[in-house]
Amino acid sequence: MTRSLFICYLSFIVLGIPLASGEAKDSTAVYIADRRELFVDQYLVQALEGEARQILHHPVPREVVLVSDRPWEGNGLNYVTVFQDGDLYKMYYRGGDYDRGVTSLHEQVYCLAISKDGIKWERPNLGLVKFGGSKENNILLTEKDEALGYICHNFSPFLDLNPDAPESERYKAVGGGPLFPLISADGIHWKKATDKPIITEGAFDSQNLAFWDSIRGQYRAYHRQFRSGRDIMTETSEVFSSGWSKPVFLEYSPGRGGELYTNQITPYKRAPHIFLGFPTRYEDRGLNPSTRHLPQWKYRQLRSKISRREGTAVTEGLFMSSRDGAHFHVFQEAFVRPGLRTRDSWFYGDNYQNNGLVETKSTLAEDAPNELSMYLTEATLQNGKPAKLRRYSLRMDGFVSINAPMKGGKLISKPIRFSGSKLSLNFSSSARGGIRVGFADPEGKPLAGYSLNDCPWIYGDSLTRRVEWIKSDKIVDNVGSIAGQPVKLVFELKDADLYSFKFD
Structure with a gap:
């Protein structure tokens, strides 16, 4: 056969x-x-x-797990990937700092944090990349590396579950624009799998991702493209570093629910025949009377001077699902709203959910069953302030219910x-x-x-x-x-x- x-x-x-x-x-x-x-x-x-x-x-907001206050990090914390690897949880996140969300103040880097429980995180001293004259940091990749460059803007790794994957390629990633394939034996030392990009049709200024689909026996990728605004395309391949199918746009029911910035689509571990997506909805309603009543009107005006959308656009989380990876049922209401806060919120760049769901111990009690954890950005792109990553939790399978x-x-x-x-x-x-x-x-x-x-x-x-x-x-x-x-x-x-x- x-x-x-x-x-x-x-x-x-x-x-x-x-x-x-x-x-x-x-x-x-x-x-x-x-x-x-x-x-x-x-x-x-x-x-x-x-x-x-x-x-x-809706997931419940819990503790802040990471404050990007190291010199190599900054307010550009985003495009985060989290997965469990044996006894450790691993978090890959972007470090960057920007003036009013646009002008870069130092090079973009990708960093690693590790945890034993998915709640308390620490930065390992990797000693790989020099920043500010020292390698005493947790940086994995820097855009100053000529071989990587733009890959450090949207690096998106995954643990390859393909049983035929060699140990030397146990970790894989996509990044750049067009998208290049990367491989690693340990999740720390990375290199391109090939000098040729694997996906070239798209608008890649986002977190694009790939993974092994164990049910269908193939690699699948999702990336950003424009179709009446920000949208998502998908493609498949039996081999990670070549042979990808022609990208096609996703189809949505009852509708797309707005412009979608990131996609964060993953097979659900407890039911891997179902794809779950946690896209970021990008909503720009322009300058209107309500805009003045959102948090930090003065700073919002300051950000708008360099780019209007920096002061008017807002991002929030959505939820969607699919049985075939191409046709998605989208809940039109927000999965994660911007929330009841009076500062550093209701801005473009916040409420981006990480790529990946992990299982963690219950926040409720020691005898309660494990729950799902996800991590969302907040307070991003605020001048002179670090961004934050907050853990949210949800009951196992608790995305949607039949209720009466x-x-x-x-x-x-x-x-x-x-x-x-x-x-x-x-x-x-x-x-x-x-x-x-x-x-x-x-x-x-x-x-x-x-x-x-x-x-x-x-x-x-x-x-x-x-x-x-x-x-x-x-x-x-x-x-x-x-x-x-x-x-x-x-x-x-x-x-x-x-x-x-x-x-x-």
Whole structure:
């Protein structure tokens, strides 16, 4: 079997695309196997009844983890990448300092910070690059290196999960404009994989990125281009350093939601068949009466003198998702708003989310399960002040939920086929509310022993709550007898949120 045929076959099996032969009678049912399913789109939703609705959740701002106050850093902190590598968390971030957001006051550099928990970070003394006459710093790359140059404006590394990647190329990156491929054995010492750029069509003054897609067995990249404003293109390749497909613009539903500056798209680790994106929305409403009431009107005017958008444009975070990497469901409301602050906020350059999601210990309590962490810029491009990076946290799978108030509502899924014998939920409810789960045939007829009425109300707060039914006065949780059959899931909710479900 050729590699391309294998990838095609893998897509059929993993993504639920009906096979050309066998099981034709179930071709209308989505085969989800035992993968985790989130409600970040309408892919599995046939109907929402009563007061049930799909709602976007928002990450909670936590502590400031980095202040860019070293001489080689400055107010240009941005284009940050964070990932976990073994027992360490690694953060790659840009150092730069600018007058009113435009004029560079020293060369751009890329720096490394490390952490054991994703919360407390330190700068290792790398001794690689001289700045101000000393190599006592955490600089990895400098634009003074003629071989790198503009790569130090938008360097974007990743840990290559391709099982065929050699140890000498375990770390990879893209950067520059056009985009060049870089490789490293240790994530510290970098070199170009080739002297030829791999992606040439685009407007690369942004954080562009690439990664290994383990589900589809290929590298995928995303970069900026203009189409009625700032937009995103994507391309793929089986080999990182060459052979990239012609870039195509992303498609959006119900719409793009504004101009998109960065994209921050990544396969979600707990459900890698789903791509999650955290783009920066760029919004410039010009000079209007409200602009005068945003923080720091005098400084805003000062920035506008060198470039009007520096005083009028505002950036904030969005959330979107995709099942194929090209078509994205975009929530039109902000995922991260600029926030309730009276200075150093509501400016262009703030609220850029890092590339990458990491799992960290709960902020709530020692006995609480781990949560997701992301890192956003704030107080950037303020003359004479360092920028900051703040950690935000979110419940596992907690981007979007199906929610209903106490009045109640139902979610009815499209026909699915699953593997496994147990069903677990990631959910939260009040003490008075809860969730019930039932199975029905494709026509909607409840399955005996697995109907809503057979399911006792589930209440509490859990990432892995096993669903149970009462059959002949016994509590049962085994659904193996209906595995592989086309069925519908019916969720009834009261004052509850359902984030994801999984068979195993």
